[in-house]
Amino acid sequence: MLRSALLYTALLIGANTGFAAQVDWQAAHDAGLVKLVPSRDAPPIPETEFTDPDGGTHRLSDWQGKVALVNFWATWCAPCREEMPALDALQAELGGEDFQVVTIATGRNAPAKIDQFFEETGVQNLPVLLDPRQQLARQMGVVGLPVTVLIDRDGNEVARLLGDADWSSDAAKDVIRQLTAD
Template sequence: MFAAPTACYRSAAVPTGVLLTLLLMISVAPVEAADPPPLTHRFKPIDEPIPAPPLRLPAVDGVVYDLAELQGRVVLVNFWATWCPPCRQEMPSMERLHRQLESRGLTILAVDVGEDADTVVAFTNQLEPAPTFPLLLDPDSRATQEWRVKGLPTSFVVDTEGKLVMRAEGGTEFDEPELIERLRTYLPTP
């Protein structure tokens, strides 16, 4: 039986062509129908918050977003890719979280790793609900490396002072009530 992974990893030691060939072989191999594993809400606090690395990237619409300009807001930074099953699975819950907490001061920046705008838009247009938060492009994976992302999806919470306060590796159910309550503790009080 085939079980979908909870995180996607890409090793720098394996050539991209080999990875794509393996991915194609897996995707066309006959498998039993199986539900993907449930997403979690495994955000863990960072014991000693540190300043977030720089993040300045264009979105699929060409607008450039700079994390430094968002100081004073809580920012959820999610690194993902369209080829990653748990990344695909968590995207609708991220939009639901965005709709719930944007007015309270939460900004979501979803950083696509290694793909172009057409690929990202084609995928996200199929989602229900479709994302309304910025979809940033990191085509050369430079930001991904600066943020020390080891696998996809990986998410971080940056507090109002620009410090990393929480991290999650693997697929996350972003609109889980427990996670929403934890995020509210970082948001400015209304």
């Protein structure tokens, strides 16, 4: 009985390692995503609610079944201003049934300021979602901005990037394609 349990445990661990190896993290790092760090033993994604400007409520589990690139940002954040057009381009090219860029303005970000920010940076394809009390950001360990968290179809954090990145780069698109491959 103990042997069977050990065998199945070893197979399960091997299967999880094989699944995690779908993404070539080293290639992503070498191609320019040097701050992207694969997550190990990440806690479950919280069920904390956040809102949209119309008062609708959302949870990260709303995107379960899709790969989600969750980006925490703010209108006053200079690196966010640089990064947001690349996120918009990534959503325009790869967003759809299998993948979604989920941008969440955390802290005090008036919807009018977000609209102005999007207009000034040319953003057209990203959602306006709000975490005004930073509850979700705190629960996800966001201590600076921007922070991007990659979440797999099952709702597990698979990688995190602190700071800005060129999400429209070939390296970023390759990571998303690898995560969405069946």
